Amino acid sequence: MFISLQWLREFVPYTGTVQDLADRLTMQGLEVEAILDPFASIAKIVVGHVVDRAQHPEADKLSVCTVDVGGPEALQIVCGAPNVAKGQNVPVALMGTTMPGGMEIKKAKLRGVVSCGMICSERELGLSEEHAGIMVLPAEFKPGQLLVDALKLEREVIEVSITPNRADCLSVLGIAREAALGFGLPLSMPKLNLVEDEGAGDATKVVRIDIADGELCPVYRARVLTGASIGKSPDWMRYRLLAIGQRPISNIVDVTNYILMELGQPLHAFDRTLLKGDVIRVAPAKDGQSITTLDGAERKLLGSDLLIWDAERPVALAGVMGGANSSISDASTEVLLECAIFRPGTIRKTARRLALPSEASYRFERGVDQVGSLFALNRAAQLMAEVSGARVLKGIACAEPKPWADRSHIFRIDRCNALLGLNLTPEFCRTTLTGLGCGVDFPNEGADPACWQVSSPSHRLDLEREVDLFEECGRVHGLDRIPAVLPKISKALDSVQLSDTEFGFLQGLKAWAVGAGLREAVNYSFVGTDDLDRLNLPVEGRIMIANPLSEDQNVLRLEIAPGLLNNVRHNLSQGNASLRLFEVAKAFVADPASDTSARENSRLGLLVHGARHSQEWPWEQGEADYLDAKGLVENLLTHYRLGSADYVLEPGHAYLEPCVRVELPGKNGPTLIGRIGRVQPKIADAYHARKDIWLADLDADLLRSLTRATKPVFKSLPKFPPVRRDVTVICPATLKASEVEAAIRELKPKLLESLALVAVYAPEGSPERNLTFRLTYRHAERTLVDKEVDKEHGKVLGGLPQKLPVRI
Amino acid sequence: MLKSFLEGLDGLTLECEARRGQACSLKDLEALRVEFLGRKGKLAGAMVALAQMGPEDKPAAGKKANEVKTALTALLESRQAELEAESAQGALAGFDPSLPGRRPAPGSLHPVTLAMQEICEVLTGLGFEVVAGPEVENDWNNFEALNMPPDHPARDMQDTLYVSENIVLRTHTSPLQVRTMMSRKPPVAVIAPGKVYRRDSDITHTPMFHQIEALLVDTNVSMADLRGTLTAFVRQLFSPDTKVRFRPSFFPFTEPSAELDISCVLCGGEGHVAGAPCRVCKRTGWVEIGGCGMVDPNVFRQVGYDPETVTGFAFGLGVERVAMLKYGIGDLRMFFENDVRFLEQFS
Numbered sequence A: 001m002f003i004s005l006q007w008l009r010e011f012v013p014y015t016g017t018v019q020d021l022a023d024r025l026t027m028q029g030l031e032v033e034a035i036l037d038p039f040a041s042i043a044k045i046v047v048g049h050v051v052d053r054a055q056h057p058e059a060d061k062l063s064v065c066t067v068d069v070g071g072p073e074a075l076q077i078v079c080g081a082p083n084v085a086k087g088q089n090v091p092v093a094l095m096g097t098t099m100p101g102g103m104e105i106k107k108a109k110l111r112g113v114v115s116c117g118m119i120c121s122e123r124e125l126g127l128s129e130e131h132a133g134i135m136v137l138p139a140e141f142k143p144g145q146l147l148v149d150a151l152k153l154e155r156e157v158i159e160v161s162i163t164p165n166r167a168d169c170l171s172v173l174g175i176a177r178e179a180a181l182g183f184g185l186p187l188s189m190p191k192l193n194l195v196e197d198e199g200a201g202d203a204t205k206v207v208r209i210d211i212a213d214g215e216l217c218p219v220y221r222a223r224v225l226t227g228a229s230i231g232k233s234p235d236w237m238r239y240r241l242l243a244i245g246q247r248p249i250s251n252i253v254d255v256t257n258y259i260l261m262e263l264g265q266p267l268h269a270f271d272r273t274l275l276k277g278d279v280i281r282v283a284p285a286k287d288g289q290s291i292t293t294l295d296g297a298e299r300k301l302l303g304s305d306l307l308i309w310d311a312e313r314p315v316a317l318a319g320v321m322g323g324a325n326s327s328i329s330d331a332s333t334e335v336l337l338e339c340a341i342f343r344p345g346t347i348r349k350t351a352r353r354l355a356l357p358s359e360a361s362y363r364f365e366r367g368v369d370q371v372g373s374l375f376a377l378n379r380a381a382q383l384m385a386e387v388s389g390a391r392v393l394k395g396i397a398c399a400e401p402k403p404w405a406d407r408s409h410i411f412r413i414d415r416c417n418a419l420l421g422l423n424l425t426p427e428f429c430r431t432t433l434t435g436l437g438c439g440v441d442f443p444n445e446g447a448d449p450a451c452w453q454v455s456s457p458s459h460r461l462d463l464e465r466e467v468d469l470f471e472e473c474g475r476v477h478g479l480d481r482i483p484a485v486l487p488k489i490s491k492a493l494d495s496v497q498l499s500d501t502e503f504g505f506l507q508g509l510k511a512w513a514v515g516a517g518l519r520e521a522v523n524y525s526f527v528g529t530d531d532l533d534r535l536n537l538p539v540e541g542r543i544m545i546a547n548p549l550s551e552d553q554n555v556l557r558l559e560i561a562p563g564l565l566n567n568v569r570h571n572l573s574q575g576n577a578s579l580r581l582f583e584v585a586k587a588f589v590a591d592p593a594s595d596t597s598a599r600e601n602s603r604l605g606l607l608v609h610g611a612r613h614s615q616e617w618p619w620e621q622g623e624a625d626y627l628d629a630k631g632l633v634e635n636l637l638t639h640y641r642l643g644s645a646d647y648v649l650e651p652g653h654a655y656l657e658p659c660v661r662v663e664l665p666g667k668n669g670p671t672l673i674g675r676i677g678r679v680q681p682k683i684a685d686a687y688h689a690r691k692d693i694w695l696a697d698l699d700a701d702l703l704r705s706l707t708r709a710t711k712p713v714f715k716s717l718p719k720f721p722p723v724r725r726d727v728t729v730i731c732p733a734t735l736k737a738s739e740v741e742a743a744i745r746e747l748k749p750k751l752l753e754s755l756a757l758v759a760v761y762a763p764e765g766s767p768e769r770n771l772t773f774r775l776t777y778r779h780a781e782r783t784l785v786d787k788e789v790d791k792e793h794g795k796v797l798g799g800l801p802q803k804l805p806v807r808i
Numbered sequence B: 001m002l003k004s005f006l007e008g009l010d011g012l013t014l015e016c017e018a019r020r021g022q023a024c025s026l027k028d029l030e031a032l033r034v035e036f037l038g039r040k041g042k043l044a045g046a047m048v049a050l051a052q053m054g055p056e057d058k059p060a061a062g063k064k065a066n067e068v069k070t071a072l073t074a075l076l077e078s079r080q081a082e083l084e085a086e087s088a089q090g091a092l093a094g095f096d097p098s099l100p101g102r103r104p105a106p107g108s109l110h111p112v113t114l115a116m117q118e119i120c121e122v123l124t125g126l127g128f129e130v131v132a133g134p135e136v137e138n139d140w141n142n143f144e145a146l147n148m149p150p151d152h153p154a155r156d157m158q159d160t161l162y163v164s165e166n167i168v169l170r171t172h173t174s175p176l177q178v179r180t181m182m183s184r185k186p187p188v189a190v191i192a193p194g195k196v197y198r199r200d201s202d203i204t205h206t207p208m209f210h211q212i213e214a215l216l217v218d219t220n221v222s223m224a225d226l227r228g229t230l231t232a233f234v235r236q237l238f239s240p241d242t243k244v245r246f247r248p249s250f251f252p253f254t255e256p257s258a259e260l261d262i263s264c265v266l267c268g269g270e271g272h273v274a275g276a277p278c279r280v281c282k283r284t285g286w287v288e289i290g291g292c293g294m295v296d297p298n299v300f301r302q303v304g305y306d307p308e309t310v311t312g313f314a315f316g317l318g319v320e321r322v323a324m325l326k327y328g329i330g331d332l333r334m335f336f337e338n339d340v341r342f343l344e345q346f347s
């Protein structure tokens, strides 16, 4: 919110700089975000005196003025306004001045006559909507004076960011209280000078207030004014409102805004002649009913919305916006001025549902000072009388079903110091609390002297508990003056956990991936439904975001692939043609059984695309393929001691082709760890990839639990040498290497220690290929002799062609 | 006869000495060896005469023959050593140490991970334990238990992405405070790193970012302990002269609450670098990296702790913010584009 320094100084005699004030407020918890000059855009406009005015020789509607702007020579300025006249003081934009709209004033010729500047209207200066003619300034202004100085416009405004707990600071008064506290200055309220006009009648006789539920509206007061004449507010009020970004409207409405900004009390002015009957009722809406608010929109209401009614119909949406049927117009003369307090939650609900945030609702939903509201009403009535010529009826029509009750809390100074880590003295705490407006009761004799009773003031709705008072003491002392002490962190024995936390495992997984030469990507957890549809992923199980920022961020990732594929598109568009990426992140699937409605599963995604190696010598060139992706997975499984997996073709996968299931064999059948595959070329096309994208998607949670179950177990090193024999199997190209390997193992050659594929020879175009396996034989207790190896190896050579359509 | 035999042998030595220099390769040298010392070589030829000698001459002739054999062998070996040295030198001359190595592909961690790991390392070193939790969270854990009842204006502080009326994408890592305290008795000292989500996207906000939350609950935890922990933390994370500033603020789940500023890492708190206004702290000398405070008694009540017997502190840091400060990254949005030219800078 914006606070003008001039206005603030009416409440507190602060004489320091705006920067010091800003710094102090910031360190008191009221963050000053900016220091502004609200009239910077007209700072160069000067006062000019029209020494002479002549008719333009060529144009009826133009005047040629001679204007004294304080310089050695008067300027000739052509002016099109009908009201310009000799002897006026006027605002002048000199040559070189940039107007609020961005236009630069230059020497110009208008229908043949030179013009050296511009005489401005109020609208051109952003001071009002007035543009029928130029702005005429008071006669006492001096030519050459800066307009902003002559008009005494406010030049220093601070923008303060107010946290939701500090409703009391949503006003000049509130910030003034903080400034007074911060600088040890007295706070002074504006003097109340309200003159009630007994002759005009008695408000309590004219209108009666009826509140249905004191919880929804603890107090409603109204004053009645008569004989108002609606018009422009005085300049000082208009300029002051302008300075803090409020558009002046008319004197009565401006006063309500002025008081709202000054004291934080929202008010509403009704045209009393438009109110039916002599009662104002505060009662909830009926479900389904509607009201036309003063912006002309019809609002459908719920039973939870609170309305202000006259004898017959709703006339305002309480605390949010007035009704169109009873608002002040230029013709109004009779005013009913409402000053009430409404239940914060009710106002908030209505304002949010109807998307009708206003300065009033903003304050009501944060809490308004119930005790202070009376002063606000009286000051508003006084100002209205002053600016509109209205007379104020005697008395206040009022209902206060729930008067303000003092809230009292204990305050234990030792606890305060223990919590803050400070040694505040009782004197300091007492001064601080009373300075905040708290009532401090000291304990009776004999009672604990360190336990006080403290009542908090009605404008500090946030001081609800003892700890809130501790915070105030700390804040005023300066939280930044709290010393630094390194705590001893104690732990309970029974909360000691295994060291391999989820976080630790995932970090380890990332470390593996980095070692494997992959770069880590981090993508948003949400993608667009398009991204999932493109991959033919099921609609079932998707978790949609109810209020997404955009359509490409409206659903949580079902799998890790969509994010990585988007990275392919981005990188290819940037000319990064070869990619080795990984991502560790969660995939989300709807799960009604979960207390969060989602099942979250950490996944490891690996992606290779383009050149397998660096393009530099001495690496051989080649495109990444299945064996690169699979090699990474095999390396990972070895890294986690998970042994070798089975790699099983899975036809018909949603977006991978081929798709290979990575299954770890186990006693209870295979465990699916994840999949490796090539993104279907048609889909890859959508990501602008012309080369194959190979992807592996692995279940990181599963890896973690499987890894937890395996431990390295030491085996003695072999003492006797092995004997190695190779066998080359000529087999149909369609026969899988794993089938040959399985067949060899099924022949159960004794003493076989290990079996490895050492060569593959696949001549181009041949229906056959040669697979060379190396068999390693070893006896644990003695050196093998050739004869016994020959016998076992012979079993393989003889047995294979019988089991499979192969030759040796 | 003996005399001419002995002279003949001496002649062999002289001849070998003269010719060995002409052997320019190991192959030439081998031919020379065969010529002199081979089975049918010159020494062997001379030895035929030795066999025919009388017993009185044999010892002297035999001795001489042995001497000559040794001498010839030595001559040839020394030449071999010379030739070998020459050839090794030749081979070294062709060795090029400047050729590129067979480099395995380099991998790299994302800067968010780098910063996160470093933060976690420092905090676990101080005694905190890492906990994790779900990113899709229910309203109670994300808001209500943290002293943000429905229809409370404090909810405006975080623009929330909703899955349904009661399910949100967690807006902060603070629900981990709730989950941890609900499942453990004090003392508690945990940190919770992770992704968080807000309905906010502009030049300084992304709808997903990373936070680290720390929570310490015990008897007698004070705000001085909070400041001490944070001071130790930022000194290790940034530099030993980094200062901490507490600026009073408001978070519903802490009381008192403070914004956590540190002295600017670029200008060291001076506000300017070489006379120019500092672009990191915009002349203030301070940069905000998170929020902190003492756990609000209402939060303790919600999780079943007694606020009269325990106190605690909590703080939360923006990880991207830390990464930007540590690595000098200017544009937040680069974090999630995953351009490899960006990623490879963090190798």
Ligand SMILES: [Zn+2]
Binding pocket: B264, B265, B266, B267, B268, B269, B270, B271, B272, B278, B279, B280, B281, B282, B283, B285, B286
């Ligand atoms: Zn700086």
